[in-house]
Amino acid sequence: MFFLLSLSSTSAAGAAIAASNFISLSKKTLSLHYLSLIKTARKPYSCSQFSTTMSINLNSHAFAGNPIRLNTPKSSDPFSPTSAFQTLKTLLLSHTHEPSSPDFKVLPFRKGRPLAGSVCDASGSGGKPSWHLGWLSLGECRAFLENSEVNLNEDSLVYLGFTAEDDVVYWAIDVSEATGLVSEFGARQFCFVELRTLMVATDWIDAKAMGELAVAGHARALLEWHTSSRFCGYCGAKTVPMDAGRRKSCSNELCKRRVYPRVDPVVIMLVIDKENDRALLSRQSRFVPRMWSCLAGFIEPGESLEEAVRRETWEEAGIEVGEVVYHSSQPWPVGPSGIPCQLMVGFFAYAKSLEINVDKEELEDAKWHSREDVKKALPFAEYKKAQRTAADRVDQICKGVEKGQNLSADFSVESGELASMFIPGPFAIAHHLISSWANQVVVNGAETHSF
């Protein structure tokens, strides 16, 4: 059993926003998101009547909607992993600096952190800084690695995807061994930044930034898996990358087992008391003060998703669950270390019993909360402020002003008079499970939800 966010106490994200400002921001967001809501609405969560309460509606969850891995092309296509890998080999062998078709862009990672930069775009985001990934050309990558301990070869690059319109194939490379690169990149105002920090710093209405976050999440998950699967689990021999780094194979001729990237499914559920119009929220002692969230847990072998929802809810809160309804899912490449990528599968779980019996080894507390109380725990202005604070910190990290970036990986909301508790930010599926229930519209006795 674990919770979606592993957070520790940290300094407040900012002072409380006046209630009037909160309302005006909320209305603006409603109109901004109205179109995307209509486009993405789907049964059974389509929203036939628009709720007057604030909710943040996304085209996809953070880390989903990766724009460069829509479909894997057939091997004859120049953008396919096989063809791109051949082109890469040729380029590396010939040491050419001539432009190639397709062109290559490489994203360096160090200890799970992608290279990132930050710009202030006065026209685009009101002068606020926004981060971007530090893509290098193959030539730049070669130049950076020339005097380092890392060899640039076809086995060190991992295929991420392509954009046909730009004629570009994207790769990731792990440069954790090359310590000197930190200062070299730093001189150019690029820095290796925690993915969790970038996640909090991402403006969720900025589709391009959300796309970059998804690319970085995919790359981090793949590289983490490569690091943790260096040896065959059957015979102990070394594994070697195959298919442009998208799978691996045992190097032992007698074994030759194939190894595929690891994904760990996790159920996350909002337990609902339909009769009394309440939802069960819980907190763990390591959460920041006043933060409450959904129950969640790993799926056990031989178990269906619905069974996992019922078992976890019973084990953690002593509540019996009847109907289980799927909501949406989210890749989560920023979970516990040693787990390259979780898939958070979100559900509404309808309670059959209401008496709470908290497992104190797993949870600090679990309580039923009314819909009105849950709505108050979604302080939009504070989420926005936390995002901007994180974006400012990434900007400072990249410009060498701020050190100790681990601190900024934390997400904290200082909601003051606005809320006595709060829900995780819009980067987490827990936020959308909870807010879509809180903002659901009842039409002729039937519930509909916005995503």
Ligand SMILES: [Zn+2]
């Ligand atoms: Zn083997």
